[in-house]
Amino acid sequence: MEKTMERMEQKQGRENTVPLEPICTFTNVVMYPLNPRKEDFRISDIAHALSLMTRANGHFLHFYSVAQHCLNCSYEAEARGYSRRMQLALLLHDASEAYLSDVTRPVKAGMPRYREIEAHLSEVLFDAFGIFHFEKEEKKMLREIDDDLMYYEFEHLHISGGFRKEYHLKQKHPLEFRDMAEVEDEYIKRFQALTINNKGG
Numbered sequence: 001m002e003k004t005m006e007r008m009e010q011k012q013g014r015e016n017t018v019p020l021e022p023i024c025t026f027t028n029v030v031m032y033p034l035n036p037r038k039e040d041f042r043i044s045d046i047a048h049a050l051s052l053m054t055r056a057n058g059h060f061l062h063f064y065s066v067a068q069h070c071l072n073c074s075y076e077a078e079a080r081g082y083s084r085r086m087q088l089a090l091l092l093h094d095a096s097e098a099y100l101s102d103v104t105r106p107v108k109a110g111m112p113r114y115r116e117i118e119a120h121l122s123e124v125l126f127d128a129f130g131i132f133h134f135e136k137e138e139k140k141m142l143r144e145i146d147d148d149l150m151y152y153e154f155e156h157l158h159i160s161g162g163f164r165k166e167y168h169l170k171q172k173h174p175l176e177f178r179d180m181a182e183v184e185d186e187y188i189k190r191f192q193a194l195t196i197n198n199k200g201g
Helices: 002-015 043-051 066-079 084-092 112-128 136-157 180-194
Strands: none
Touching: 043 066, 043 180, 066 084, 066 136, 066 180, 084 112, 084 136, 084 180
């Protein structure tokens, strides 16, 4: 994390970036996305924001939230027999979007500065919830489930069937429109179930 922060500070110095500005979260935490602290992160903020944030930039047949996607990813990890740590990681893998918003993959690929900010914020966030390091194989597992769910979602929720790419899921996952408050509540309960006896909240 120190190396990531050092690189960001060096980059900021070279680019003469604008002064840091805060955001105010759902639970009234004033936090600086460009300089996050572990104590800034609350699962209630993440659950609320992601339950109101649409997947696919709104290009699905009906509203389907980032929180629903993350829940399905976490349940898929469980179906594949992955550890509770990985199930929690999948639940939180898009949590940075609660603070940075969602940026589509093609756009993100052309925004190296955004990717640096996202990587640093995610690193601090995972650390805050007790996930300190991902091995190469764990990163591969995360990416595979994220991609498989994306292709599954597009196949069923896009008017044209989306990417039409092969995916492999251990179980079917719900994609219907759901009340946002119910999704928010399920996200929090899933987090609590995965962090029993662990620090975080």
